[in-house]
Amino acid sequence: MKNQGTPRKRRRAPQAFLNKAYERSDEALHKIEEGKASVNRDLKNGNLLATLVCLEKTELTQRAFLEGCGLHYNFLNGHKHKGDTKAGVEDFLERTNRELRRQLGEAPDVDGGGSPSLELSQLRARYERLKQEHDQVQDYLNRVLTRVHQWQIDLRQAHRVIRELKASAGLSVVHLLRR
Secondary structure (H helix, E strand, C coil), X not given: CCCCCCCCCCCCCCHHHHHHHHHHHHHHHHHHHXXXXXXXXXXXXXXXXXXXXXXXXXXXXXXXXXXXXXXXXXXXXXXXXXXXXXXXXXXXXXXXXXXXXXXXXXXXXXXXXCCHHHHHHHHHHHHHHHHHHHHHHHHHHHHHHHHHHHHHHXXXXXXXXXXXXXXXXXXXXXXXXXX
């Protein structure tokens, strides 16, 4: 066993170095926020979908997003950003890709240039949209049927009350033939 000698003291980083590190982190977070705003603008005006269709892509990946922000594709896996920043970006990308699938489903037939994955993605998006519309119509129909059933019950109850009132009053209706 080697003699360890005296333990080495851990040197503290100079304050200037820490300030520079904080500045880099703040700058990177600012780039991510600007990237989110840019993606939202492109998503609203349809440019993001058009760009992805040209690239034969079906969704915006974390790698493409970070590189578009001017950051390294592995930036969010660092120990400082792996927790909250990465989760926020993943949620943002999930919402963005959900909206892209909706737009893809509503778009006219995409000519993927022989790309079956793009055409399949469009068909899946259309299926999801139609399934959602079907579920909404089914819910509406169920509410209408429930209301009709309630009206039928109320009508039967009213007829029963009328019969009971006529029976208790001893009244009967006699039809007179007119000559």
